[in-house]
Amino acid sequence: xxxxxxxxxxxxxxxxxxxxxxxxxxxxxxxxxxxxxxxxxxxxxxxxxxxxxxxxxxxxxxxxxxxxxxxxxxxxxxxxxxxxxxxxxxxxxxxxxxxxxxxxxxxxxxxxxxxxxxxxxxxxxxxxxxxxxxxxxxxxxxxxxxxxxxxxxxxxxxxxxxxxxxxxxxxxxxxxxxxxxxxxxxxxxxxxxxxxxxxxxxxxxxxxxxxxxxxxxxxxxxxxxxxxxxxxxxxxxxxxxxxxxxxxxxxxxxxxxxxxxxxxxxxxxxxxxxxxxxx
Amino acid sequence: xxxxxxxxxxxxxxxxxxxxxxxxxxxxxxxxxxxxxxxxxxxxxxxxxxxxxxxxxxxxxxxxxxxxxxxxxxxxxxxxxxxxxxxxxxxxxxxxxxxxxxxxxxxxxxxxxxxxxxxxxxxxxxxxxxxxxxxxxxxxxxxxxxxxxxxxxxxxxxxxxxxxxxxxxx
Numbered sequence: 001x002x003x004x005x006x007x008x009x010x011x012x013x014x015x016x017x018x019x020x021x022x023x024x025x026x027x028x029x030x031x032x033x034x035x036x037x038x039x040x041x042x043x044x045x046x047x048x049x050x051x052x053x054x055x056x057x058x059x060x061x062x063x064x065x066x067x068x069x070x071x072x073x074x075x076x077x078x079x080x081x082x083x084x085x086x087x088x089x090x091x092x093x094x095x096x097x098x099x100x101x102x103x104x105x106x107x108x109x110x111x112x113x114x115x116x117x118x119x120x121x122x123x124x125x126x127x128x129x130x131x132x133x134x135x136x137x138x139x140x141x142x143x144x145x146x147x148x149x150x151x152x153x154x155x156x157x158x159x160x161x162x163x164x165x166x167x168x169x170x171x172x173x174x175x176x177x178x179x180x181x182x183x184x185x186x187x188x189x190x191x192x193x194x195x196x197x198x199x200x201x202x203x204x205x206x207x208x209x210x211x212x213x214x215x216x217x218x219x220x221x222x223x224x225x226x227x228x229x230x231x232x233x234x235x236x237x238x239x240x241x242x243x244x245x246x247x248x249x250x251x252x253x254x255x256x257x258x259x260x261x262x263x264x265x266x267x268x269x270x271x272x273x274x275x276x277x278x279x
Numbered sequence: 280x281x282x283x284x285x286x287x288x289x290x291x292x293x294x295x296x297x298x299x300x301x302x303x304x305x306x307x308x309x310x311x312x313x314x315x316x317x318x319x320x321x322x323x324x325x326x327x328x329x330x331x332x333x334x335x336x337x338x339x340x341x342x343x344x345x346x347x348x349x350x351x352x353x354x355x356x357x358x359x360x361x362x363x364x365x366x367x368x369x370x371x372x373x374x375x376x377x378x379x380x381x382x383x384x385x386x387x388x389x390x391x392x393x394x395x396x397x398x399x400x401x402x403x404x405x406x407x408x409x410x411x412x413x414x415x416x417x418x419x420x421x422x423x424x425x426x427x428x429x430x431x432x433x434x435x436x437x438x439x440x441x442x443x444x445x446x447x448x449x
Contacts, residue, residue: 004288004349004350004353004354004355005349005350005353006347006348006349007348007349007350008348009348013302014302021309021310021312021313022309022310022313023313024310025314025372026307026310026311026314026370026371026372026374027368027369027370027371027372029367029368031306031310031367032367032368035302035367039351040351043350043351180367180368181359181366181367181368182359182360183351183359183360183367184351184352184354184359184360185352185359187351187352188350188351188352207368209368209371216368219366219368
Protein backbone atom coordinates (compact mmCIF):
# COMPACT_ATOMS: atom_id res chain seq x y z
CA UNK A 1 0.00 0.00 0.00
CA UNK A 2 1.39 3.40 -0.96
CA UNK A 3 0.86 6.80 0.52
CA UNK A 4 -2.73 7.39 1.70
CA UNK A 5 -4.96 9.59 -0.41
CA UNK A 6 -5.02 13.13 0.98
CA UNK A 7 -8.25 15.03 0.39
CA UNK A 8 -9.08 18.73 0.59
CA UNK A 9 -12.87 18.94 0.74
CA UNK A 10 -14.68 22.04 1.96
CA UNK A 11 -17.27 19.89 3.73
CA UNK A 12 -17.05 17.62 6.75
CA UNK A 13 -19.44 14.86 7.77
CA UNK A 14 -21.10 17.22 10.28
CA UNK A 15 -22.28 19.47 7.44
CA UNK A 16 -24.77 16.82 6.34
CA UNK A 17 -26.32 16.26 9.76
CA UNK A 18 -29.58 18.00 10.62
CA UNK A 19 -30.65 19.17 14.08
CA UNK A 20 -33.22 16.37 14.32
CA UNK A 21 -32.15 13.64 16.74
CA UNK A 22 -32.62 10.10 15.39
CA UNK A 23 -35.21 8.00 17.19
CA UNK A 24 -33.52 4.75 16.18
CA UNK A 25 -32.78 2.42 19.09
CA UNK A 26 -29.30 2.89 20.55
CA UNK A 27 -27.15 0.15 18.99
CA UNK A 28 -29.11 0.18 15.72
CA UNK A 29 -26.98 -0.46 12.64
CA UNK A 30 -28.62 2.47 10.85
CA UNK A 31 -26.35 4.84 12.81
CA UNK A 32 -23.43 3.21 11.02
CA UNK A 33 -25.07 3.69 7.62
CA UNK A 34 -25.77 7.33 8.46
CA UNK A 35 -22.10 7.85 9.43
CA UNK A 36 -20.99 6.15 6.22
CA UNK A 37 -23.29 8.31 4.11
CA UNK A 38 -22.10 11.56 5.67
CA UNK A 39 -18.46 10.52 5.30
CA UNK A 40 -19.04 9.62 1.63
CA UNK A 41 -20.78 12.93 0.89
CA UNK A 42 -17.99 14.85 2.64
CA UNK A 43 -15.37 12.94 0.64
CA UNK A 44 -17.21 13.78 -2.59
CA UNK A 45 -17.48 17.37 -1.31
CA UNK A 46 -21.08 17.63 -2.49
CA UNK A 47 -22.92 20.72 -1.23
CA UNK A 48 -25.89 19.51 0.85
CA UNK A 49 -28.28 21.52 -1.32
CA UNK A 50 -27.15 19.50 -4.35
CA UNK A 51 -28.15 16.20 -2.75
CA UNK A 52 -31.66 14.81 -2.34
CA UNK A 53 -32.37 11.86 -0.03
CA UNK A 54 -35.65 10.11 -0.81
CA UNK A 55 -37.25 7.41 1.33
CA UNK A 56 -40.36 5.36 1.87
CA UNK A 57 -41.60 4.13 5.25
CA UNK A 58 -39.84 2.27 8.03
CA UNK A 59 -37.11 2.86 10.62
CA UNK A 60 -34.41 3.37 7.96
CA UNK A 61 -36.70 5.59 5.89
CA UNK A 62 -36.45 8.24 8.60
CA UNK A 63 -32.96 9.05 7.39
CA UNK A 64 -33.95 12.10 5.25
CA UNK A 65 -35.06 13.83 8.46
CA UNK A 66 -31.60 13.45 9.88
CA UNK A 67 -29.75 14.98 6.95
CA UNK A 68 -29.22 18.61 6.04
CA UNK A 69 -29.70 17.65 2.38
CA UNK A 70 -33.02 17.99 0.61
CA UNK A 71 -35.26 15.11 1.53
CA UNK A 72 -38.61 13.50 0.88
CA UNK A 73 -40.06 11.01 3.35
CA UNK A 74 -42.60 9.47 1.04
CA UNK A 75 -45.06 6.67 0.62
CA UNK A 76 -44.37 3.06 1.67
CA UNK A 77 -42.48 1.25 -1.10
CA UNK A 78 -42.70 4.16 -3.51
CA UNK A 79 -39.41 5.91 -2.79
CA UNK A 80 -37.82 4.74 -6.06
CA UNK A 81 -40.74 6.07 -8.10
CA UNK A 82 -40.39 9.49 -6.47
CA UNK A 83 -36.61 9.43 -6.85
CA UNK A 84 -36.85 8.46 -10.52
CA UNK A 85 -39.14 11.38 -11.23
CA UNK A 86 -36.88 13.75 -9.33
CA UNK A 87 -33.71 12.64 -11.10
CA UNK A 88 -35.31 12.89 -14.53
CA UNK A 89 -36.65 16.36 -13.77
CA UNK A 90 -33.50 17.61 -11.98
CA UNK A 91 -30.59 15.63 -13.44
CA UNK A 92 -28.03 17.95 -11.87
CA UNK A 93 -28.93 16.69 -8.37
CA UNK A 94 -27.29 13.70 -6.69
CA UNK A 95 -30.30 11.55 -5.89
CA UNK A 96 -30.05 8.95 -3.14
CA UNK A 97 -32.88 6.63 -2.19
CA UNK A 98 -32.82 4.96 1.21
CA UNK A 99 -35.04 2.43 2.92
CA UNK A 100 -35.34 -0.97 4.45
CA UNK A 101 -35.80 -4.52 3.25
CA UNK A 102 -39.56 -4.52 3.77
CA UNK A 103 -40.09 -1.17 2.08
CA UNK A 104 -37.78 -2.00 -0.82
CA UNK A 105 -38.27 -5.67 -1.49
CA UNK A 106 -41.88 -6.32 -0.44
CA UNK A 107 -44.08 -3.23 -0.57
CA UNK A 108 -41.83 -1.65 -3.17
CA UNK A 109 -40.61 -4.85 -4.81
CA UNK A 110 -42.03 -4.05 -8.22
CA UNK A 111 -40.54 -0.56 -8.19
CA UNK A 112 -37.19 -2.12 -7.31
CA UNK A 113 -37.28 -4.37 -10.39
CA UNK A 114 -38.15 -1.53 -12.73
CA UNK A 115 -35.72 0.94 -11.20
CA UNK A 116 -32.96 -1.59 -11.91
CA UNK A 117 -34.34 -2.08 -15.44
CA UNK A 118 -34.64 1.64 -16.21
CA UNK A 119 -31.11 2.38 -15.01
CA UNK A 120 -31.67 6.02 -14.08
CA UNK A 121 -28.50 7.52 -12.58
CA UNK A 122 -29.14 7.32 -8.83
CA UNK A 123 -28.07 5.29 -5.81
CA UNK A 124 -30.36 3.05 -3.78
CA UNK A 125 -29.20 2.15 -0.25
CA UNK A 126 -31.17 -0.61 1.46
CA UNK A 127 -30.49 -0.94 5.18
CA UNK A 128 -31.30 -4.60 5.47
CA UNK A 129 -32.02 -5.83 9.00
CA UNK A 130 -34.10 -8.79 7.84
CA UNK A 131 -37.12 -7.73 9.87
CA UNK A 132 -39.94 -5.17 10.01
CA UNK A 133 -38.60 -3.27 13.03
CA UNK A 134 -40.91 -0.27 13.17
CA UNK A 135 -44.02 -2.43 13.39
CA UNK A 136 -42.53 -4.67 16.09
CA UNK A 137 -40.70 -7.50 14.42
CA UNK A 138 -42.63 -9.23 11.67
CA UNK A 139 -40.59 -11.35 9.22
CA UNK A 140 -39.57 -9.44 6.10
CA UNK A 141 -38.65 -10.69 2.60
CA UNK A 142 -35.02 -11.26 3.65
CA UNK A 143 -35.76 -12.99 6.99
CA UNK A 144 -34.30 -16.50 7.16
CA UNK A 145 -37.02 -19.18 6.88
CA UNK A 146 -36.23 -20.68 10.28
CA UNK A 147 -36.24 -17.46 12.31
CA UNK A 148 -38.49 -18.31 15.22
CA UNK A 149 -40.47 -15.49 16.80
CA UNK A 150 -43.70 -14.90 18.68
CA UNK A 151 -45.25 -13.58 15.51
CA UNK A 152 -44.04 -16.44 13.27
CA UNK A 153 -43.60 -19.49 15.53
CA UNK A 154 -41.18 -21.96 14.00
CA UNK A 155 -40.28 -19.52 11.25
CA UNK A 156 -41.99 -18.73 7.97
CA UNK A 157 -40.47 -21.64 6.07
CA UNK A 158 -40.19 -19.32 3.07
CA UNK A 159 -36.91 -18.88 1.22
CA UNK A 160 -35.61 -15.33 1.54
CA UNK A 161 -35.50 -12.81 -1.29
CA UNK A 162 -32.02 -12.50 -2.82
CA UNK A 163 -31.56 -8.76 -3.39
CA UNK A 164 -28.23 -8.87 -5.22
CA UNK A 165 -29.34 -11.62 -7.59
CA UNK A 166 -32.62 -9.83 -8.34
CA UNK A 167 -30.80 -6.52 -8.89
CA UNK A 168 -28.37 -8.20 -11.27
CA UNK A 169 -31.09 -10.01 -13.23
CA UNK A 170 -33.13 -6.82 -13.43
CA UNK A 171 -30.34 -4.67 -14.86
CA UNK A 172 -28.80 -2.64 -12.03
CA UNK A 173 -25.52 -1.15 -13.23
CA UNK A 174 -23.65 -1.26 -9.89
CA UNK A 175 -24.25 -3.79 -7.12
CA UNK A 176 -22.55 -3.96 -3.73
CA UNK A 177 -23.04 -5.23 -0.20
CA UNK A 178 -21.67 -3.62 2.95
CA UNK A 179 -21.93 -4.01 6.70
CA UNK A 180 -23.12 -1.17 8.94
CA UNK A 181 -20.52 -2.04 11.59
CA UNK A 182 -17.81 -0.95 9.16
CA UNK A 183 -18.88 2.59 8.20
CA UNK A 184 -15.59 3.45 6.47
CA UNK A 185 -15.92 0.49 4.12
CA UNK A 186 -19.57 1.38 3.42
CA UNK A 187 -18.47 4.99 2.77
CA UNK A 188 -16.00 3.74 0.16
CA UNK A 189 -18.76 1.70 -1.52
CA UNK A 190 -21.16 4.64 -1.50
CA UNK A 191 -18.56 6.89 -3.11
CA UNK A 192 -18.12 4.31 -5.88
CA UNK A 193 -21.88 3.82 -6.20
CA UNK A 194 -22.62 7.53 -6.47
CA UNK A 195 -19.85 8.04 -9.03
CA UNK A 196 -20.86 5.06 -11.15
CA UNK A 197 -23.34 6.02 -13.89
CA UNK A 198 -26.78 4.42 -13.90
CA UNK A 199 -28.71 2.71 -11.14
CA UNK A 200 -26.47 1.71 -8.24
CA UNK A 201 -27.74 -0.65 -5.58
CA UNK A 202 -26.02 -1.03 -2.22
CA UNK A 203 -27.39 -3.52 0.32
CA UNK A 204 -26.08 -2.76 3.80
CA UNK A 205 -26.47 -5.43 6.47
CA UNK A 206 -27.69 -3.30 9.37
CA UNK A 207 -28.48 -4.99 12.65
CA UNK A 208 -31.82 -4.56 14.42
CA UNK A 209 -30.71 -4.66 18.04
CA UNK A 210 -34.27 -4.81 19.36
CA UNK A 211 -36.00 -7.51 17.29
CA UNK A 212 -33.00 -9.37 15.87
CA UNK A 213 -30.35 -9.06 18.62
CA UNK A 214 -28.61 -12.14 17.23
CA UNK A 215 -27.54 -9.95 14.30
CA UNK A 216 -24.90 -8.48 16.60
CA UNK A 217 -22.95 -11.60 15.63
CA UNK A 218 -22.67 -10.29 12.05
CA UNK A 219 -19.52 -8.51 13.18
CA UNK A 220 -17.88 -11.94 13.43
CA UNK A 221 -19.44 -13.50 10.34
CA UNK A 222 -19.33 -10.88 7.57
CA UNK A 223 -16.28 -11.21 5.37
CA UNK A 224 -14.89 -9.12 2.54
CA UNK A 225 -14.74 -10.58 -0.94
CA UNK A 226 -11.13 -10.87 -2.11
CA UNK A 227 -12.24 -10.44 -5.73
CA UNK A 228 -12.40 -7.35 -7.91
CA UNK A 229 -15.88 -6.32 -9.09
CA UNK A 230 -17.22 -8.42 -11.96
CA UNK A 231 -17.74 -6.52 -15.18
CA UNK A 232 -20.06 -9.00 -16.89
CA UNK A 233 -23.42 -10.27 -15.66
CA UNK A 234 -22.32 -13.87 -16.17
CA UNK A 235 -19.25 -13.45 -13.96
CA UNK A 236 -21.30 -11.67 -11.29
CA UNK A 237 -23.99 -14.38 -11.41
CA UNK A 238 -21.36 -17.10 -10.98
CA UNK A 239 -20.09 -15.38 -7.84
CA UNK A 240 -23.61 -15.26 -6.41
CA UNK A 241 -24.15 -19.00 -6.79
CA UNK A 242 -23.82 -20.54 -3.36
CA UNK A 243 -22.64 -17.38 -1.62
CA UNK A 244 -23.64 -16.99 2.02
CA UNK A 245 -25.25 -13.51 1.86
CA UNK A 246 -22.57 -12.24 4.26
CA UNK A 247 -19.89 -11.46 1.67
CA UNK A 248 -19.19 -7.74 1.43
CA UNK A 249 -17.72 -5.74 -1.42
CA UNK A 250 -18.60 -4.49 -4.86
CA UNK A 251 -20.06 -7.41 -6.81
CA UNK A 252 -20.69 -5.84 -10.20
CA UNK A 253 -19.90 -2.76 -12.23
CA UNK A 254 -21.74 -2.65 -15.53
CA UNK A 255 -21.41 -0.37 -18.51
CA UNK A 256 -25.02 0.22 -19.52
CA UNK A 257 -25.85 3.75 -20.49
CA UNK A 258 -28.03 5.59 -17.97
CA UNK A 259 -31.59 6.36 -18.92
CA UNK A 260 -32.16 10.07 -19.31
CA UNK A 261 -35.38 11.90 -19.92
CA UNK A 262 -36.14 13.10 -23.41
CA UNK A 263 -38.05 16.10 -22.21
CA UNK A 264 -38.39 19.30 -24.12
CA UNK A 265 -39.69 21.76 -21.56
CA UNK A 266 -42.34 24.13 -22.79
CA UNK A 267 -41.81 27.62 -21.46
CA UNK A 268 -45.06 28.72 -19.84
CA UNK A 269 -45.86 31.57 -17.54
CA UNK A 270 -47.03 30.92 -13.98
CA UNK A 271 -50.50 32.22 -14.94
CA UNK A 272 -50.70 29.67 -17.76
CA UNK A 273 -49.66 26.85 -15.45
CA UNK A 274 -52.21 27.90 -12.82
CA UNK A 275 -54.89 28.11 -15.49
CA UNK A 276 -54.33 24.46 -16.40
CA UNK A 277 -55.31 23.46 -12.85
CA UNK A 278 -58.64 25.31 -12.90
CA UNK A 279 -61.53 22.88 -13.11
CA UNK B 280 -0.99 -2.58 10.14
CA UNK B 281 0.51 -0.26 7.57
CA UNK B 282 3.06 1.98 9.17
CA UNK B 283 2.61 5.69 9.63
CA UNK B 284 5.82 7.25 8.39
CA UNK B 285 5.53 11.00 8.91
CA UNK B 286 4.61 13.38 11.69
CA UNK B 287 1.94 14.87 9.43
CA UNK B 288 0.28 11.46 9.06
CA UNK B 289 0.45 10.85 12.81
CA UNK B 290 -1.21 14.20 13.55
CA UNK B 291 -3.84 13.53 10.87
CA UNK B 292 -4.65 10.23 12.55
CA UNK B 293 -4.68 11.75 16.04
CA UNK B 294 -7.00 14.51 14.84
CA UNK B 295 -9.42 12.11 13.14
CA UNK B 296 -9.33 9.78 16.15
CA UNK B 297 -10.31 12.55 18.59
CA UNK B 298 -12.80 14.27 16.21
CA UNK B 299 -14.64 11.04 15.47
CA UNK B 300 -14.75 10.25 19.19
CA UNK B 301 -16.47 13.62 19.76
CA UNK B 302 -19.02 12.84 17.03
CA UNK B 303 -19.78 9.36 18.34
CA UNK B 304 -20.14 10.52 21.97
CA UNK B 305 -22.46 13.34 20.90
CA UNK B 306 -24.45 10.81 18.88
CA UNK B 307 -24.72 8.53 21.91
CA UNK B 308 -25.71 11.48 24.12
CA UNK B 309 -28.52 12.28 21.69
CA UNK B 310 -29.63 8.64 21.71
CA UNK B 311 -29.87 8.72 25.50
CA UNK B 312 -31.82 12.00 25.43
CA UNK B 313 -34.30 10.52 22.97
CA UNK B 314 -34.60 7.35 25.04
CA UNK B 315 -35.06 9.11 28.36
CA UNK B 316 -31.78 8.20 30.00
CA UNK B 317 -30.67 11.70 31.10
CA UNK B 318 -27.88 10.50 33.39
CA UNK B 319 -26.15 8.76 30.49
CA UNK B 320 -26.84 11.68 28.15
CA UNK B 321 -24.98 13.97 30.52
CA UNK B 322 -22.11 11.51 30.82
CA UNK B 323 -21.69 11.21 27.04
CA UNK B 324 -21.90 15.00 26.61
CA UNK B 325 -19.15 15.37 29.24
CA UNK B 326 -16.97 12.86 27.46
CA UNK B 327 -17.54 14.62 24.11
CA UNK B 328 -16.38 17.86 25.76
CA UNK B 329 -13.24 16.14 27.06
CA UNK B 330 -12.47 14.73 23.60
CA UNK B 331 -13.05 18.16 22.04
CA UNK B 332 -10.22 19.46 24.23
CA UNK B 333 -8.04 16.70 22.82
CA UNK B 334 -8.96 17.82 19.28
CA UNK B 335 -7.83 21.34 20.24
CA UNK B 336 -4.61 19.92 21.63
CA UNK B 337 -3.80 18.13 18.36
CA UNK B 338 -4.57 21.31 16.42
CA UNK B 339 -2.22 23.19 18.75
CA UNK B 340 0.49 20.59 18.12
CA UNK B 341 0.06 21.03 14.36
CA UNK B 342 0.58 24.77 14.79
CA UNK B 343 0.44 26.66 11.51
CA UNK B 344 0.73 23.51 9.43
CA UNK B 345 -2.63 22.49 7.98
CA UNK B 346 -3.76 19.07 9.19
CA UNK B 347 -3.99 16.42 6.48
CA UNK B 348 -7.38 14.87 5.79
CA UNK B 349 -7.49 11.38 4.38
CA UNK B 350 -10.27 9.46 2.70
CA UNK B 351 -12.21 7.69 5.50
CA UNK B 352 -11.02 4.24 4.37
CA UNK B 353 -7.38 5.36 4.10
CA UNK B 354 -6.75 5.82 7.82
CA UNK B 355 -4.51 3.06 9.05
CA UNK B 356 -6.54 1.97 12.04
CA UNK B 357 -6.18 -1.47 13.53
CA UNK B 358 -9.94 -1.42 13.98
CA UNK B 359 -12.87 -0.89 11.58
CA UNK B 360 -13.32 2.70 12.75
CA UNK B 361 -11.12 5.17 14.57
CA UNK B 362 -10.10 3.37 17.77
CA UNK B 363 -11.50 5.95 20.16
CA UNK B 364 -15.01 5.69 18.70
CA UNK B 365 -17.47 3.37 20.45
CA UNK B 366 -18.19 0.77 17.74
CA UNK B 367 -21.60 0.88 16.06
CA UNK B 368 -23.89 -1.59 17.81
CA UNK B 369 -22.35 -1.34 21.28
CA UNK B 370 -25.05 0.95 22.66
CA UNK B 371 -28.30 0.12 24.39
CA UNK B 372 -31.04 2.34 25.77
CA UNK B 373 -30.76 0.75 29.22
CA UNK B 374 -27.02 1.30 29.59
CA UNK B 375 -25.86 2.22 33.06
CA UNK B 376 -22.98 4.59 33.91
CA UNK B 377 -20.86 1.51 34.62
CA UNK B 378 -21.43 0.26 31.05
CA UNK B 379 -20.84 3.66 29.51
CA UNK B 380 -17.57 4.11 31.37
CA UNK B 381 -16.52 0.58 30.38
CA UNK B 382 -17.12 1.48 26.72
CA UNK B 383 -15.07 4.65 27.20
CA UNK B 384 -12.22 2.76 28.85
CA UNK B 385 -12.17 0.32 25.93
CA UNK B 386 -11.93 3.31 23.55
CA UNK B 387 -8.92 4.69 25.41
CA UNK B 388 -7.28 1.26 25.47
CA UNK B 389 -7.71 0.88 21.71
CA UNK B 390 -6.28 4.36 21.18
CA UNK B 391 -3.33 3.48 23.42
CA UNK B 392 -2.70 0.30 21.44
CA UNK B 393 -2.83 2.26 18.17
CA UNK B 394 -0.28 4.87 19.22
CA UNK B 395 1.93 2.27 20.90
CA UNK B 396 2.03 0.28 17.65
CA UNK B 397 2.95 3.40 15.67
CA UNK B 398 5.76 4.08 18.16
CA UNK B 399 6.94 0.49 17.99
CA UNK B 400 6.96 0.28 14.21
CA UNK B 401 8.58 3.55 13.21
CA UNK B 402 12.33 3.98 12.73
CA UNK B 403 11.90 7.78 13.03
CA UNK B 404 12.86 8.90 16.55
CA UNK B 405 10.75 12.12 16.52
CA UNK B 406 7.70 10.20 15.39
CA UNK B 407 8.38 7.47 17.94
CA UNK B 408 8.65 9.98 20.77
CA UNK B 409 5.41 11.74 19.87
CA UNK B 410 3.46 8.50 19.31
CA UNK B 411 4.77 7.08 22.61
CA UNK B 412 3.71 10.27 24.38
CA UNK B 413 0.22 9.98 22.88
CA UNK B 414 0.04 6.34 23.94
CA UNK B 415 1.01 7.33 27.47
CA UNK B 416 -1.71 9.99 27.57
CA UNK B 417 -4.30 7.42 26.50
CA UNK B 418 -3.11 5.11 29.30
CA UNK B 419 -3.60 7.97 31.73
CA UNK B 420 -7.11 8.69 30.37
CA UNK B 421 -8.04 5.01 30.76
CA UNK B 422 -6.83 5.07 34.35
CA UNK B 423 -8.87 8.17 35.16
CA UNK B 424 -11.95 6.53 33.66
CA UNK B 425 -11.35 3.38 35.71
CA UNK B 426 -11.28 5.50 38.85
CA UNK B 427 -14.50 7.19 37.76
CA UNK B 428 -16.13 3.80 37.06
CA UNK B 429 -15.20 2.51 40.52
CA UNK B 430 -17.85 4.85 41.97
CA UNK B 431 -20.57 2.79 40.31
CA UNK B 432 -21.66 -0.76 41.12
CA UNK B 433 -21.31 -3.41 38.46
CA UNK B 434 -24.81 -4.04 37.04
CA UNK B 435 -26.61 -7.25 37.82
CA UNK B 436 -27.11 -9.80 35.02
CA UNK B 437 -30.34 -9.09 33.15
CA UNK B 438 -29.86 -5.32 33.30
CA UNK B 439 -31.07 -5.06 29.72
CA UNK B 440 -34.39 -6.84 30.35
CA UNK B 441 -37.30 -4.48 29.86
CA UNK B 442 -40.74 -5.68 30.88
CA UNK B 443 -42.22 -2.77 28.96
CA UNK B 444 -40.55 -3.38 25.60
CA UNK B 445 -39.95 -0.52 23.19
CA UNK B 446 -42.59 0.40 20.67
CA UNK B 447 -42.15 2.36 17.50
CA UNK B 448 -41.81 6.04 18.19
CA UNK B 449 -43.34 8.97 16.42
